[in-house]
Amino acid sequence: MLRHIEETRRQLESYSPSLTKQPDHDEFWEKTLKEVGGCALHEKVERISYPIKQINAYDVSYHGFDDTPIKAFYITPAKIEERVPCIIIFHGYAGHKNSVSHYMKWLIQGYAVLAVDCRGQGRTGDYSRYTSDEMGTWVTKGILDKEEYYYRKVFMDGVKAIDFVCNREEVDKERIALMGASMGGGIALAVAALDDRPKLAVADVPNLCDIPLAMKLKFEGSLTVVEQFLHRHPENIEKVYTTLTYFDNLNLCERIKCRVRMTVGLKDLICPPMSIFGVYNSIKAPKSIEVFPFSGHDMAIIEHLDKTLAYVNEHL
Template sequence: MKFVDEKVSDLESYEADITRQPDHWDFWEQTIQFARSKPLNEQLQKLDYPIKQIDVYDLSYHGFDETPIKAHYILPKNIVGKIPCLIFFHGYGGHKGSISDYMKWTIQGYAVIAVDARGHGETGDYSNYSTEEMGSWVTKGILNKEEYYYRKVYMDSVRAIDFACSREEVDSERIAIIGASFGGGITLAVAALDDRPKLAIADVPNMSNIELAIREKFEGSLTFVDRFLDRHPEHVERVFNTLSYFDNLNLCEQIKCKVRVSVGLKDPICPPKSIYGVYNQIKSEKSMIVYPFSEHHVHHVEHVDNMLQYVNENL
């Protein structure tokens, strides 16, 4: 289809303007050091689950602060040796879902950690925010990079890798991180901030080329930033300064692992150009799946089947 080919060609040639602040990497080095200075305090409670071919645990661990991050920890029964591990991050406003959602992975011998992000599902948020008037996570603490919500979420997610690497049954050389939308943005950020994952799969990722995304989006979490700035026009520069530290555009050059990204060319929430702005900056081995007529979803049967094959071939 000529019009699709032309659209993709334009996107592949797009070069976004980097908005990284001078202290960007110092900020993240200090953030990681702070997070890892705290004990993980992991707790596992075994569950009696109807599918008897797996061992299932309620997992709780401390993330950036003392907030207990809740997750499923799912293992195939009768493990021999070390096994690869998949860590899943869900969408904005979602949750980790049912244990049964992950059976296509455990049946193949993968360990699974499915995380409820801070403030989502069963995970609370012990942090205090000086700015949280909009009722949405994306604006919590948005005037201060030190207290911004995404600083904590990214570190909570890195700590999930800390947990995986602490387990004697997990092969720490074969860890994959996987997410879509909110979870896709987390996946790219974690891949940039932590070199332990071997594979990162980010479907329609948010927090990508944020200035462009805010300009082009029609729906989704970043609309709350619009509303905040409508209410507080005096804070425009300050807000975009904060967001720059959490924009995958300014993080992705540090990604070392193999990456697969997907995009819907009709996506009104995570505009394709914003995703390509990040993708085009990634220097590690990478691939892009393009859905010309898809909006903000990747629930096609073909996509799921391709992911199964991709993980099996690369992990």
């Protein structure tokens, strides 16, 4: 059995997919970053009376793409004697930013945390209008046009999250990390590719990796909705796959400069291991990956949590 696991890992480590970048891929993202870079944050920060005395917790909002107010918790240790590192955390698909108490493992060590509700999810709305929005979920919103696709806005909301924490006088701007799992992991990788300021990106079982392969191999998850959309509209297959190339971390990851740590579960039916390894193998920045042979899409296991704590402590 051990030999079987080792053979599987060798196959994954040798997988070298071809990029699917369109000729205007880089131009598209430079234009998008320039468009968003000139927009004001319009920050709002309101103190929360929270029953843990060792922290300061705030309800915050900042303007993301198209002036949508992005909701988040900003949490710091109550006593700060010098600038602190900050972790920006993105949740999974159809999730939310969780409770303030969920982040205590970072706060007690002296980190600040910005926990973001992605647009249209949790308590964050979405000011955008989408010409293709018939499936009732985010992954297909605007999928026929790269300019209006949902994840274009989400990735830029993530860049503006970095702007927000960089405006906090107590944050060490040289020690910013991006973190997330599933969709949140995919966002963390994409934002790290589009912004040079983070020092570290931690992406657990990330989505949005080698998307055509993931659609071929997966059995569950948000990409099944894309297939349902194409079942209704087979005339749009080429257009949809072209749109997705711009948001595939396989085509973005060569831009990543910060240290990256990823995880993969070899039993994952939502984010197939080979799709994750396709991106991991293509990253040129310092990197490492944790492989869990008998885990699926759930990384809430003790060994993983402990290793994540140790990794962030070492590198942030």
